[in-house]
Amino acid sequence: MARTKPFETHPHRYDHWFERHRFAYESELEAVRLHLPLERRGLEIGVGSGRFAAPLGIKFGLEPAQKMIEMARKRGICVASGVAEALPFRNASFDFALMVTTICFLDDINAAFKEVHRILKPGGSLIIGFVDKNSSLGKLYQERKADNVFYQPATFFSVEEVVSFLLNTGFKDLKFTQTIFKNLSDIRSAEPVIPGHGQGSFVVIEAGR
Amino acid sequence: MIDKELLDILACPLCKTEVKLEEGKLVCVKCGRRYPIRDGIPIMLIDEAELPEEKSS
Numbered sequence: 001m002a003r004t005k006p007f008e009t010h011p012h013r014y015d016h017w018f019e020r021h022r023f024a025y026e027s028e029l030e031a032v033r034l035h036l037p038l039e040r041r042g043l044e045i046g047v048g049s050g051r052f053a054a055p056l057g058i059k060f061g062l063e064p065a066q067k068m069i070e071m072a073r074k075r076g077i078c079v080a081s082g083v084a085e086a087l088p089f090r091n092a093s094f095d096f097a098l099m100v101t102t103i104c105f106l107d108d109i110n111a112a113f114k115e116v117h118r119i120l121k122p123g124g125s126l127i128i129g130f131v132d133k134n135s136s137l138g139k140l141y142q143e144r145k146a147d148n149v150f151y152q153p154a155t156f157f158s159v160e161e162v163v164s165f166l167l168n169t170g171f172k173d174l175k176f177t178q179t180i181f182k183n184l185s186d187i188r189s190a191e192p193v194i195p196g197h198g199q200g201s202f203v204v205i206e207a208g209r
Numbered sequence: 210m211i212d213k214e215l216l217d218i219l220a221c222p223l224c225k226t227e228v229k230l231e232e233g234k235l236v237c238v239k240c241g242r243r244y245p246i247r248d249g250i251p252i253m254l255i256d257e258a259e260l261p262e263e264k265s266s
Contacts, residue, residue, distance in 0.1 A: 080252075
């Protein structure tokens with residue numbers, strides 16, 4: 001079962017992160033937005049409290065944590081309860097799927113990517129946003145893992161690892177965007193959002209079906 | 210009330226085949242598992258589904 005416990009026990013603490021780190025949040029949103037097809041049917045997997053789906057105009061969300069579902073619903077998202085490894089959708093249902101800071105809480109990333117491939121239409125895309133394990137923030141999160149209720153159950157991945165899982169599950173034409181170049185506590189304005197990976201802590205990968 | 214567009218794309222997470230709304234539950238047309246709807250949210254978790262032989266009525 002997906003690692004939902006911290007999201008059920010500390011829902012408001014989770015949601016408040018986005019207020020406390022407003023500029024980091026806005027930078028992440030901008031990096032994701034660059035990869036979203038417009039006017040298409042999209043699904044956010046691990047929609048959480050709807051902090052990405054709502055401003056990005058994504059109608060559908062999937063989420064296993066009940067407390068998160070309630071919050072996402074208040075933000076106008078049409079949510080179903082479910083997990084990425086066994087997606088409750090028919091084949092070729094969506095033009096795109098988004099996963100933001102979700103892969104670190106999955107039980108089986110390979111099974112999840114296979115499922116996403118199945119529910120995407122031909123020509124559709126999977127967009128993944130995550131903290132690179134080898135970035136400065138990724139290293140900090142790993143060091144402080146034991147003290148952080150949200151990251152304690154998380155498994156962090158490097159860009160290379162995620163790329164390998166994507167290619168092994170049939171995805172192609174990968175594109176990269178990065179942002180968050182400073183420590184979170186030093187960010188006082190929106191961070192640059194630039195192509196590639198290796199410098200930014202938050203990486204977006206767009207993968208074609 | 211479940212969104213019509215959502216109902217049209219929902220599937221059994223096990224069989225990946227369509228589900229039909231029956232007596233307030235989403236029933237897989239293939240395996241017969243019955244997925245509950247709570248406060249309008251379809252609970253599409255395999256562990257939460259009732260197996261066909263467990264149907265009480």
